Amino acid sequence: MNVELTPSAFRRACESIIKTVCDVYVGDDLIVKKMLAASLGNGNVLFEDYPGLGKTLLAKVFAKAIGAKYNRIQFTPDLLPADITGTKVYRAGNFELVKGPIFTHVLLADEINRSPPKTQAALLEAMEEKQVTIEGETHPLELPFFVIATQNPIEQEGTYPLPEAQLDRFMIRLCPGYPESVEEEMEILRRRISWRKDDPTEDVEPSVDLATFKAMQDFVESSIYVGRSVLRYISELVRATRKHEYVEVGSSPRGGLALLKISRAIAAMEGRDYVIPDDVKLVAVDTLAHRIILKIERTVEGVRPEVVVQDVLREVEVPKGDEEGRGFAR
Ligand SMILES: Nc1ncnc2c1ncn2[C@@H]1O[C@H](COP(=O)(O)OP(=O)(O)O)[C@@H](O)[C@H]1O
Numbered sequence: 001m002n003v004e005l006t007p008s009a010f011r012r013a014c015e016s017i018i019k020t021v022c023d024v025y026v027g028d029d030l031i032v033k034k035m036l037a038a039s040l041g042n043g044n045v046l047f048e049d050y051p052g053l054g055k056t057l058l059a060k061v062f063a064k065a066i067g068a069k070y071n072r073i074q075f076t077p078d079l080l081p082a083d084i085t086g087t088k089v090y091r092a093g094n095f096e097l098v099k100g101p102i103f104t105h106v107l108l109a110d111e112i113n114r115s116p117p118k119t120q121a122a123l124l125e126a127m128e129e130k131q132v133t134i135e136g137e138t139h140p141l142e143l144p145f146f147v148i149a150t151q152n153p154i155e156q157e158g159t160y161p162l163p164e165a166q167l168d169r170f171m172i173r174l175c176p177g178y179p180e181s182v183e184e185e186m187e188i189l190r191r192r193i194s195w196r197k198d199d200p201t202e203d204v205e206p207s208v209d210l211a212t213f214k215a216m217q218d219f220v221e222s223s224i225y226v227g228r229s230v231l232r233y234i235s236e237l238v239r240a241t242r243k244h245e246y247v248e249v250g251s252s253p254r255g256g257l258a259l260l261k262i263s264r265a266i267a268a269m270e271g272r273d274y275v276i277p278d279d280v281k282l283v284a285v286d287t288l289a290h291r292i293i294l295k296i297e298r299t300v301e302g303v304r305p306e307v308v309v310q311d312v313l314r315e316v317e318v319p320k321g322d323e324e325g326r327g328f329a330r
């Protein structure tokens, strides 16, 4: 089934997904918008924050809202790679493949940093190449596929920080943060009363079906123009993270690609068919900060990589228009 979307149908679908999630999750809808932008490019999303801030809830309700199949894996210290990918078992003279929970559309990797690196690494191939190798045999995953992982901040006890290679494969890192006001805090309590249970996700109706979600992905891929001046802007931002005085290792080119993909989705949600620098600025910190490794002395001082991205956003000259003659002023 092939669905084609008009720009307004695309926007309506986005608004509906965001509303479905925000009817459950109390907080800034911008976080849902950014999450949706990443998922439209099959990008992996990392939620990083303290326990009890609704990370698992956000991941589950989002997967439900986009009409996708999803599986959740609770990462624990004794979780094995085969518990994720699957294994071959000997049955009646044959080796049969028993597919693991990774064979789904959205994989919720909950508390990913509670498992040792070898287990975390079982996700790497799927996250980047959308395929899984089990005992030497490679199996493609059905698209859409992406991972939504959650983790507690690395200072917490009993955790294995994600290695850089793994972090780089997350298109975006989002920190939901604490409720902003007593009203928000109360709203969480009120919703709990109206749900009559802790987890309302099974009662959530998807906002779109899977065919529509795929059409939304195609829409961003095929309809959103990015001018040369914006490509240069993205590239200069990424390069500036590498030269910053606090930085040991800056963003990879993969960081630039992530910025490109998410900016296009944001532009589409704003109802434009071309990207402007504001789209890039909106997601630059979320897209680049987790790829930056600071010099050890800066880390010890408590500097955060977000600061580097904020600095480069101030330093790099913002283009005023593109070669097609469009102005970027708003
Ligand atoms: N912003 C929020 N909106 C709605 N419910 C929330 C929010 N923050 C926390 N909760 C509720 O608190 C509990 C813990 O949330 P959970 O998603 O398990 O947190 P985390 O995964 O971040 O540790 C859940 O019952 C969830 O419904």
Ligand SMILES: [Mg+2]
Residues within 6 Å of the ligand: 052, 055, 056, 057, 110, 111, 150
């Ligand atoms: Mg959780």
